[in-house]
Amino acid sequence: MAVTIKDVARLAEVSVATVSRALNGHPRVTPETRERILRVAAELRFTPSSAARSLITRRTHTVGALLPDLHGEYFSELIRGIDLAARARGLHLLVSSSHGDAKEAAAALRAMHGRVDGLLVMSPHMDADFLGGNLPHGLPAVLLNSDPSDTTHACFRVDNRGGASAMVKHLVKTGHRSIAFIAGPEHNYEAQERLAGYREALHKLLPGTPERVLQGDFTEASGEHAGKALAALRERPSAVFAANDMMAIGCLASLTQAGLSVPGDIALAGFDDIPISRYVTPALTTVRVPIVELGTLALEELASAIEKPDHPGGKQHTLRAELVARQSCARSA
Secondary structure, eight states: OOOOHHHHHHHHTSOHHHHHHHHTTOSSSOHHHHHHHHHHHHHHTOOOOHHHHHHHHSOOSEEEEEESOOOSHHHHHHHHHHHHHHHHTTOEEEEEEOTTOHHHHHHHHHHHTTTOSEEEEOOTTOOHHHHHHHSOTTOOEEEESOOTTOOSSEEEEEOHHHHHHHHHHHHHHTTOOOEEEEEOOTTOHHHHHHHHHHHHHHHHHSTTOOOEEEEOOSSHHHHHHHHHHHHTOSSOOSEEEESSHHHHHHHHHHHHHTTOOTTTTOEEEOSBOOGGGGTSSSOOBEEEOOHHHHHHHHHHHHHHHHHOTTOOOOOEEEEOOEEEOOTTOOOOO
């Protein structure tokens, strides 16, 4: 039969309440008593019921993360950063995806109710009204790369606009005068910021130069489609800048299949610096996003909000994006 807390209390010669306090680190237990209880619990291989502990502490010791997708290296790295910080604090991680759909995002938020002590949320559908209507009242939440109009929740975002501007500046500096851009999903905040950075830098550095924007959706397939369209042009741009590395890699495949040399015939750049970007041929010039750090910092902020209910919310944090020059971009003739 399974060992119960009553068995531990009987052999340690204390009450069930004292065992509970000792196992939960309550200060009202003497060191000698705590040591005896822990020794007996170890000998009996007693494992406290997490459900029972939650009823007592009103904590699940679990945090949730709602992401737009779980596929690809970007989200793998983000989850790794969140999980590293969660484990360091003794927290479990429950992950869900909205698949870019507002109804699924709302359903996932409601499903987290009662299961987690706090939430990390990254979704293009998350604004103040949406969160207010779907987030359980009083549940701590931290946003990732969300619209800055919501000032009630802490948010960690990357300087997407600045990173995109830096890439255009780099391409112009290396001699490129015709720069195409593969944009991300239209209603995605990060994609909008990266497109804005491209446009602002292009108009500032190359006044009068027309924009050349191809629509993508952050997937390899959309990058591949854009690459085919570029390869078919009679007058191709000298450089193409994709709003994320996955689209850049898809574009690279199409350009290569069409017999074009990168960077000989056309330079190529991406955004995010996912691990695979340095191993493709040629290695991808990109904008480095501190993906793991983004997840870690957001989790630490959430943990602080959970542990200290009076923790001030609404702080906005912006992480720097860094240009990484590799072999996929070369000086234009």
